[in-house]
Amino acid sequence: MKSHHLLKTIATHNVRELLFSSSSSSSSSSSNPSVLIDEFINLCHRRDLSRAMEAMNSLQRHGIQADAVTYSELIKCCVAHRAIEQGRAVHKHISSNGHAPQTFLNNVILNMYVKFNLLDDAGNVFDEMPERNVVSWTTMISAYSNNKFDREALGLLVMMQREGVRPNMFTFSSVLRVCDGLETLRQLHSGIVKFGLDSDVFVRSALIDVYAKWGELDDGFCVFKEMVTGDLIVWNSIIGGFAQNGRGEEALDLFKMMRSAGLPANQASLTSVLRACTGLALLELGRQVHAHLLKLESDLILNNALLDMYCKCGSLEDANIVFKRMLERDVISWSTMIAGLAQNGQTMEALELFESMKSLGPTPNYITMVGVLFACSHAGLVDDGWYYFRSMKRLFDVDPGREHYGCMVDLLGRAGKLDDAIRFILKMQCQPDITIWRILLGACRVHRNLDLAIFVGKKILELEPEDEGTYILLSNIYANSQRWEDVAAVRKIMDGRGLKKEPGCSWIEFNKKVHAFMIGDKLHPEIDEIIMKMNLLMRRLMEVGYVPDTNFVLHDLEGEQKEDALQYHSEKLAIVFGLINVPTEKPVRIIKNLRICCDCHTFAKLISMIENRHIVIRDPVRFHHFRNGVCSCGDYW
DNA sequence: TTCCAACCAC
Numbered sequence: 001m002k003s004h005h006l007l008k009t010i011a012t013h014n015v016r017e018l019l020f021s022s023s024s025s026s027s028s029s030s031s032n033p034s035v036l037i038d039e040f041i042n043l044c045h046r047r048d049l050s051r052a053m054e055a056m057n058s059l060q061r062h063g064i065q066a067d068a069v070t071y072s073e074l075i076k077c078c079v080a081h082r083a084i085e086q087g088r089a090v091h092k093h094i095s096s097n098g099h100a101p102q103t104f105l106n107n108v109i110l111n112m113y114v115k116f117n118l119l120d121d122a123g124n125v126f127d128e129m130p131e132r133n134v135v136s137w138t139t140m141i142s143a144y145s146n147n148k149f150d151r152e153a154l155g156l157l158v159m160m161q162r163e164g165v166r167p168n169m170f171t172f173s174s175v176l177r178v179c180d181g182l183e184t185l186r187q188l189h190s191g192i193v194k195f196g197l198d199s200d201v202f203v204r205s206a207l208i209d210v211y212a213k214w215g216e217l218d219d220g221f222c223v224f225k226e227m228v229t230g231d232l233i234v235w236n237s238i239i240g241g242f243a244q245n246g247r248g249e250e251a252l253d254l255f256k257m258m259r260s261a262g263l264p265a266n267q268a269s270l271t272s273v274l275r276a277c278t279g280l281a282l283l284e285l286g287r288q289v290h291a292h293l294l295k296l297e298s299d300l301i302l303n304n305a306l307l308d309m310y311c312k313c314g315s316l317e318d319a320n321i322v323f324k325r326m327l328e329r330d331v332i333s334w335s336t337m338i339a340g341l342a343q344n345g346q347t348m349e350a351l352e353l354f355e356s357m358k359s360l361g362p363t364p365n366y367i368t369m370v371g372v373l374f375a376c377s378h379a380g381l382v383d384d385g386w387y388y389f390r391s392m393k394r395l396f397d398v399d400p401g402r403e404h405y406g407c408m409v410d411l412l413g414r415a416g417k418l419d420d421a422i423r424f425i426l427k428m429q430c431q432p433d434i435t436i437w438r439i440l441l442g443a444c445r446v447h448r449n450l451d452l453a454i455f456v457g458k459k460i461l462e463l464e465p466e467d468e469g470t471y472i473l474l475s476n477i478y479a480n481s482q483r484w485e486d487v488a489a490v491r492k493i494m495d496g497r498g499l500k501k502e503p504g505c506s507w508i509e510f511n512k513k514v515h516a517f518m519i520g521d522k523l524h525p526e527i528d529e530i531i532m533k534m535n536l537l538m539r540r541l542m543e544v545g546y547v548p549d550t551n552f553v554l555h556d557l558e559g560e561q562k563e564d565a566l567q568y569h570s571e572k573l574a575i576v577f578g579l580i581n582v583p584t585e586k587p588v589r590i591i592k593n594l595r596i597c598c599d600c601h602t603f604a605k606l607i608s609m610i611e612n613r614h615i616v617i618r619d620p621v622r623f624h625h626f627r628n629g630v631c632s633c634g635d636y637w
Numbered sequence: 638t639t640c641c642a643a644c645c646a647c
Binding site: 138142168169170171172173174176177200201202203204205206207208209231232233234235236237238239240241243244266267268269270271272274275299300301302303304305306307308311330331332333334335336337338339340365366367368369370371373374377401402403404405406407408409410434435436437438439441442469502593594595619620621 | 638639640641642643644645646647
């Protein structure tokens, strides 16, 4: 299609050279109408904007018009040059004979205003068109959907059908992006089937994508499975859907299937694979992907995904190398790196990077500031946090939102300023949501404020009676205060509602396999060896002064039993597995689904000292790098 | 016309 057009242009050009070579500079002075119009047509097809405009003015003076195809070429040329005023002039010239242009040309004009993002002008053209075909409607719909006018876009889809115009695949792929919920999505889907468009790859990939965005990944998967496809983007849609929804294993499985079907991966596929690695903390797999990037290594999005993968897999060395090597860095690259440093306990480095971003990089945005405040809250930098929070509107025009409020409550709460945290919550611009209260409840636990915890816990359970995390946190807080009857009462409510604590799970990547451990796990093939080693280690730990911290044991157990439950926490099992198997010069990298408990934290610190190992634990929020008996979080998490 | 990147709590 494109090459055909190119040939046509070259052919026209050559003819033009033959016919007009001697008169090209003075031809606009000719007054012969047929010469004028030929000249105009040739200039338009050559996309010579300024001379075509001059020629058009001559035509205007003679009251002559060219054909629709010529004008469409000229308008495309205006769009390509982003020449708004010239575009308007062409539009005016075309309308000057008093007749409405034919639908095709009107669509081209409509499209021009849409490309210039002049929606009012586009709307006027659209309203005045005597006849509107599917292209006219679809152009308007995509204009609205690109500008997030969801209701208008959906409204037009209904109106076009009322006027008897059948939507096509273009229409649906545009409108799917603005669909405002599952209800609408299912209606659109049935419309797609009704019009027989459900085999179009554009429609299918958009459908899969939107199902995934509305959390109905399985419906998206059905769309995918309905028919075998060799279309890379349809594959990318479903792989991306799984990767973004925390279903990394399925994303990786599908990627393997795609590769064995003989499809080559592109940067979008690899970006999703990296995202899956990030979610699963598969550093080694991520490294392999990195090693295979080759000619894609300058792709910005892919590099950003790579950065995030290294940060979230706890390898800041690699992240720093990627960041430094990147030829192009956008606000996402900087924000990712700042948040990554903060999550890995390198608060000062994070804030320094933020300073250099201010002088060398793009303007920080909403998310950058979340990372900055996160850095402050996890390092106890109350004054800095206040400063950044108060100045972000003035300096970067960022209005504080839920995430910033959350960080501030976290900052004040963690620092033990619970009163300030409450005052802050009451003064917030928005209603405190469940997240804010949860953050405060976490702070109550750290600072053992039982009364406030009970108050906040009630607040949360009013908003979300099934919130198991809150029950767990409350029962932990009661356990801290030895209030075993209250612990039992909370447990009873949980049992009554059928709520269960999410079982703690830790995993470690070793020899291209993921080894997962649950509390008191007896299933792992090497469990006997692990327990033997654990007992040896425990003896040595006791000698250096380790005392099991039973505060976090939920059940109302006594003494030694409590210690037993602690001793087989999943992260301890995973650490010991790592000590046995991972070569001594390499870090032992563990991933956890829940936050690490105090006892395991102490355990890991001491192990890193007596075994002289680097241990890295990723919990759902941040990293702990243990070296020589010290943790990068500074015992503040 | 479709796919791919960063953020609070857990």
